[in-house]
Amino acid sequence: MLKPAITQQPIHDLLAQRWSGRAYDAKQSVSTAQIISLLEAARWAPSCFGDQPWRFVVANQATHPHAWQTAFDCLVPGNQGWAKDAPVLLLICADTLFSHNEKPNKWAPYDTGAATENLCLQATALGMMAHQMGGFDAELARTSFQVPARYQLLAMVAVGFPAAIDTLDDEAKQRETSERSRKPLGTLFFNGVWDQPVV
Numbered sequence: 001m002l003k004p005a006i007t008q009q010p011i012h013d014l015l016a017q018r019w020s021g022r023a024y025d026a027k028q029s030v031s032t033a034q035i036i037s038l039l040e041a042a043r044w045a046p047s048c049f050g051d052q053p054w055r056f057v058v059a060n061q062a063t064h065p066h067a068w069q070t071a072f073d074c075l076v077p078g079n080q081g082w083a084k085d086a087p088v089l090l091l092i093c094a095d096t097l098f099s100h101n102e103k104p105n106k107w108a109p110y111d112t113g114a115a116t117e118n119l120c121l122q123a124t125a126l127g128m129m130a131h132q133m134g135g136f137d138a139e140l141a142r143t144s145f146q147v148p149a150r151y152q153l154l155a156m157v158a159v160g161f162p163a164a165i166d167t168l169d170d171e172a173k174q175r176e177t178s179e180r181s182r183k184p185l186g187t188l189f190f191n192g193v194w195d196q197p198v199v
Contacts, residue, residue, distance in 0.1 A: 002017070003021070003180060004016045004017055004019075005019070005180055005182075008185055008199075014121055014124055014125055017124050018120055018121055018124040019129070019180065020130070020131040020132065021129040021131060021162055022082040022131060022168060022175065022176050023082070023085075023162060023163045023165045023172075024082070024083075024086040024129070024158065024161065024162065024167075025085070025161045025162065025163035026085035026167075028087070028160065028161040029060075029061070030060065030087050030088045030128065030159060030160060032060075034126055034128070035058060035088065037122060038126075038130075038159065039056065039058070041121065041122035042054065042056065042119040042122075043115070045111065045115035045117075045118045046111070046114060047107075047114070047115075048107040048108075048110075049100065051095075051099055051100070051105060051108075052115075053094050053096075053099075053105055053108035053112055054092070054093070054095075054111065054112040055093040055094070055151060056090050056092055056093070057071075057090065057091035057093070057145050058088065059071040059072075059088065059089045059090070060087065061088065061089075062087060067145075068088075070145070071089040071091060071141070071145075073140070073144075074091075074136045074137045074140050074144065074156065075089075075136050075137075075156065076135035076136060078135060079133050081169060081171075081172060082168055082172045083131075083133070083158045085163065085167065086158035086159060086160045087160045088158070088159040089158055089159075090157040090159065091141055091145060091153065091156055092112060092116055092132075092153070092154045092155040092156065093147055093152065093153050094152045094154055095150060095151055096150050097150055108152065109152060109154055112154055116132060116155065116157065119159075120132070120157075127161065128159060128160060128162075129158075129159070129161070130157050130158070130159045131158045131159075133155060133156045133157065133158065134155055136155075136156045138153040141153055141156070185197070186199050
């Protein structure tokens, strides 16, 4: 299912085609080479001091079913309903300390978000979908995956190939087919001073 963004101005097709789908093909796995491609895209994101604070735990159902089930069990029920068919789940973490001096890195979540978006765009380029989720039990994930205390758990991401929307339940299907929308440019971006619309 294609669901391109309806933009006020033309943007690159890769950006327009990226969206957070929920209908995943449970029968089509993601290869190790494809996963490495996604991670390589994330690796080349910008970061403060080039510190690269992101750490991703990869749970590929095809190669590590126990890790996948562990990640799945951390999701809230609303996400489990559709993520059950996603062949890959990722736990997204950020190092709260700079590696070069062990001082607090307040930009770590920002940088990790950039790395995650790189992964999402690479997924689109490979014909896949990536859906970022905040609905998960971070403490359970920390314990289950033995994530050290210095790392902040930010999100989980489902990755896989799209399937027909009739694989979804009614609630998820309604969300899948709803119109994509964004606030107007002028309410988000300001020209030289706060609240002065750029357009």
